[in-house]
Amino acid sequence: QVTTPHKDIREGRMSEAIFAAALGGVVFDEKAPLDYRDPVIFLQKTYLTNGLRNLLENVVSRLNGGKGDSMIQLQTPFGGGKTHALLTLYHTIKHWKKAKHLESLSGLKEPAGAKVAIFVGTHADAVSGKTPWGEIAFQLGQYDFVKEHDKKRISPGKEVLKKVLHAAGPTLILIDELLEYIVKANRAEKLEKITHGQTLAFLQEISELVASTENCCLVTTLPASILERYDEEAEKALQQLQKVSGRVETVYTPVEGMELYEVIRKRLFEDAGDEKTRKQVAQTYFELYQKLGSDVPSETREVEYRESIERAYPFHPELIDVLYERWGSYPTFQRTRGVLRLLAEVVGDLYKRKVSSPLIQSSTVNLENPIIRREFVKHIGNEFDSVIASDIAGKNAKAPKIDRDMGSEYEKFGIARGIATSVFLYSFSGAARKETNLQRVRVALLREGIPSTIVGDAISKLEEELWYFHSERKQYSFKNQPNLIRVIADREESITEDRIRETLKDMIQKADGKVMEIYLWPEGSADIPDNKAFKLAILSPDYGPENSKKLISELLEKAGLGFRVYKNTLFLLLTDNDQYNMVSRALRRYLALKDIQTDKELLSTLTKDSQDSLRSKLKDTEKEMPFKILAAYRHLIFLGEKGIESKDLGIPTIGSSQSLSQRVKQHLIDHEKVLTRLTPKYVLDKAFGKDEEKKPFKELYDLSLKTPGMPLLDSEDVLRDAIVEGVKHGLLGIAEGPEVYYKQDITPSADSEVLRREVAKKLKEEQAEPEEKKPEEKPGEEEIEEKKREGLVTTVTLKAKIPWDKISAIISGVILPLKDKGMPPEISIELEAKSTEGFDRTTLDSKVKETLQQIGAKIEKWEES
Ligand SMILES: Nc1ncnc2c1ncn2[C@@H]1O[C@H](COP(=O)(O)OP(=O)(O)O)[C@@H](O)[C@H]1O
Ligand SMILES: [Mg+2]
Structure with missing residues (x-):
């Protein structure tokens, strides 16, 4: 530590009063702080700004009968140094000898015998105390002139006042807080019928008089704006005061621009380090900014900025600027006074914790310290206490946690916390700007030794983890409304996988169940009935096509304890792993959004924009869920001719709004796994065994339900329609009990039997006219016979020895x-296999026989030896 703060700061005993200069206290009260009361201490802690120097020179010259403005008005915001300027005048004139060390006074002549009269509006009793004229005349020892007027509270007029001033000699009149007095007088007026106009009148008279009197000078102060706690009347009074004094005034601003830096240093530090150190530190930062180039704001790379650093030392000008410009724009903050107060606490805190840093930057401000925190929070609302505690500083705050978790540089320099702190400082202002950018954050945080690239990295961590940290178009700020993204992410973490599954199940259930019977999440074959309906079993996402072979074959082959009969009617749908992950993520988001939407308390903490955005996000996720689910359930599994078959349905067409069962059904129809139309010939070919002459209608239909690999019929009607057509055109016949129908329009009942044409024809003929035969009826076998008679080759029978490995060529x-030109040929194979080592049973039974069975071969002969 090369600097030394003043003793009271070192010892942490600063009273509120110490940064509010009080003229009244100094003049009338023995207990006012020494800082203001003692001329030597006071002047030591005073930085002679240009404004102050001009003011002093002007006043001294005027009191000496020389040139200068007779009436001066100091107008600044609260805490801008008005009272301090009056005090500087007061002490210098009153204690010329003690103030002599002030360098700039060396050329000035002491105004011999000058008197100082002071009126302090906050100090005065507006109801029964002395009036401004009474008080001033009294202090000048000339009360008798105005006694009557004082009692009657009527301004004495220029003639009387002239007498007062003449009798008093060289006089400096200081009036502070006159507005406050008028506000009080206005209140009193309603009780005592005294117009505040008298005060204004007095001000008018005295300022005119002073202008025409040598050796006299009047300095008044006015706030630059009205504090909220004043009312409309105060506003009016301020305007009137400005008008009255405006005629002769010269407005001085006590502290301007970079002077603020020096004022702060003077007020806070006993020893602000030697010039060499200051220059060196400024140079180091200057070089750092040169190196960072456009990563930092351009003004920080200019030579003047190096001078700013030197003058603000040991503070970084950036910190003072943000306090003065942003926080200073809150009327309650009181500019210079507010900055001083805050920085005194900051310095005290750093001193106590023995933190060493070349400059005090925004990022070094310790928001964990309750006094410092209070100094900020009181201007912006208590709710920010919890914002700070949640995100920025304190035991459970997220930024320090990031530093701890990240370790290395983060921990060493408190990177995340530092950035959060500086963004906080930049987030508030009585004016429009309430955010900051990466460039400024770098200035607030970086110093030699901290890697500059860490800033961007850390900002994204803050974006990810902090609740109240907002980033919009690369502008960062804290707001008291939580950041929606964070709220969502946080809520997402509390959504369990179980809840996601349940919701998925629910959504499928609600959206489906029309086209097929739906069975959700079956765990065993008993969960799915063995009936004739088309069934779609949707497996839980725990089962993918790879890890669930056992369950799949159990579901397809069995129905509880027994075997499944209607094997062909059951389809399984399984998720794709990657696609399911997307569903799961989307569902997590959806549930989080829904939770937030229904959490009224949480909802009310969000900005209106966030609430709108929440609503539309919820709508969007909800809308895209069905498609995501459709895309995830893409593996269709069923029993085929050759055992379990698996089909990848692929990604659905974008925007598809099908339900799962609709999609499956459509797929089955497209791939002729489900037929919506049949030809009578198909019925004959597929459903009738070679020697079968008739078959009950019911059995025909059931066959398609029971036989894996056989196409399913969309409904019984499909079969019925085919038979109706077949009967009409003489390909089939039907028998309803004893009645036989052939070549006529009839709809078969459920109990009818379907007949081959030959049989139907024969029965029909027997029934009608057993004696008559009609040879012109043909198709089928008979047609072949006829063609043969026409000399065509209509039948090929062959028997051949073929090499064992050429079957595919056959x-x-x-x-x-042959099949292309006729009906599927009937093929028998004769095979003799020999082995020297002998065939084992597995090969014989599980391979060979099983295969034959599976392809539906009829084993007519099997001999072993
Ligand atoms: N030139 C200066 N040198 C040192 N301290 C100053 C100077 N000007 C103002 N201050 C300090 O700034 C704070 C606010 O000034 P003050 O005179 O109380 O403001 P105002 O009267 O305008 O509200 C006080 O603590 C004061 O001592
Ligand atoms: Mg003041």
Whole structure:
């Protein structure tokens, strides 16, 4: 530590009063702080700004009968240094000898015998105390002139006042807080019928008089704006005061621009380090900013900025600027006074904790310290206490936690916390700007030794984890409304996988169940009945096509304890792993959004924009859920001719609004796994065994339900329609009990039997006219007979020895060409296999026989030896 704060700061005993200069206290009260009361201490802690120097020179010259403004008005915001300026005048004139060390006074002549009269509006009793004229005349020892007027509270007029001033000699009149007095007088007026106009009148008279009197000078102060706690009348009074004094005034601003830095240093530090150190530190920062180039704001790279650093030392000018410009714009903050007060606490805190840093930057401000925190929070609302505690500083705050978790530089320099703190400081202002950007954050945080790249990295961590941290178009700020993204992410963490599954189940259930019977999340075959309906079993996402072979074959083959009979009617739908992850993420988000939407208390903490955005996000996720679910359930599994078959349905077309069962059904129809139309010939070919002459209608239909690999019929009607057509055109016949129908329009009942044409024809003929035969009826076998008679080759029978490894050539070269021109050929194979080591049972039974069975071969002969 190369600087030393003043003793009271070092010892942490600063009273509120110490940063509010009180003229009244100094003049009338023995207990006012020494800082203001003792001329030597006071002047030591005073930085002679340009404004102050001009003011002093002007007043001294005027009191000496020389040139200068007779009436001066100091107008600044609260805490801008008005009273301090009056006090400087007071002490200098009153204690010329003690103030002599002030360098700039060296050329000035002491105004011999000058008197100082003071009126302090906050100190005066507006109801029964002395009036401004009474008080001033009294202090000048000339009360008798105005006694009557004082009692009657009527301004004495220029003639009387002239007498007062003449008798008093060189006089400096200081009037502070006159507005406050008028506000009080206005109140009193209603009780005592005294117009505040008298005060204004007096001000008018005295200022005119002073202007025409040598050796006299009047200095008054006015606030630059009205505090909220004043009313409309105060506003009016301020305007009137400005008008009255405006005629002769010269307005001085006591503290301007960079002077603020020096004022602060003077007021807070006994020893602000030697010039060499200051220059060196400023140079180091200057070089750092040169190196960072456009990563920092351009003004920080200019030579003047190096001078700012030197003058603000040991503070970084950035910190003072943010306090003065942003926080200072709150009327309650009181500019210079507020900055001083805050920085005194900051310095005291750093001193106590023995923190060493070349400069005190925004990021070094310790918001964990309750006094410092209070100094900020009182201007912006108590709710920010919890914002700070949640995000920025304190035991459970998220930014320090990031530092701890990250370790290394984060921990060493308190990066996340530092950035959060500086963004906080930049987030508030009585004016429009309430955010900051990366460039400024770098200035607030970086110093030699901290890697600059860490800033961007840390900001994104803050974005991810902090609740009240908002970033919009690369502008960062804290607000008392939580950041929606964070709220969502936080809520997402509390959503359990179980809840996601349940919701998924629910959504499927609600959206589905029309086209097929739906069975959700079956765990065993008993969960799915064995009936004729088309069934879609939707497996829980725990089962993917890879890890659930056992469950799949159990569901398809069995129905509880027994075997499944209607094997062909059951379809399984399984999720794809990657796609399911997307569903799960989307559902998590959806549930989080819904939770927030229904959490009225939480909802009310969000900004209106966030609430709107929440609503639309919820709508969007809800809308896209069905598609995501459709995309996830893409593996269709069922029993085929050759055992379990698996189909990847792929990604659905974007915007598809099908339900799961609709999609499956459509797929089955598209791939002729479900038929919506049949030809009578198909019925004959597929459903009738070679020697079967008739078959009950019911059995025909059931066959399609029971036989894996056989296409399903969309409904019984499909079969019925085919039979109606077949009967009409003479391909089939039906028998309803003893009645036989053939070549006529009839709809079969559920109990009818379907007959081959030959049988139907024969029965029909027997029934009608057993004696008559009609040879012109043909198709089928008879047609073949006829063609044969016409000399065509209509039948091929062959028997051949073929090489064992050329069977595939037989299929493509022999069987398919024959089938193309005729009906599927009947094929028998004769095979003799020998082995020297002997065939084992597994090969014989599980491989060979099983395969034959599976492909539906009829084993007519099987011999072993
Ligand atoms: N030139 C200065 N040198 C040192 N301290 C100053 C100077 N000007 C103002 N101050 C301090 O700033 C604070 C606010 O000034 P003050 O005179 O009380 O403001 P105002 O009267 O305008 O509300 C006080 O603590 C005061 O001592
Ligand atoms: Mg004041």
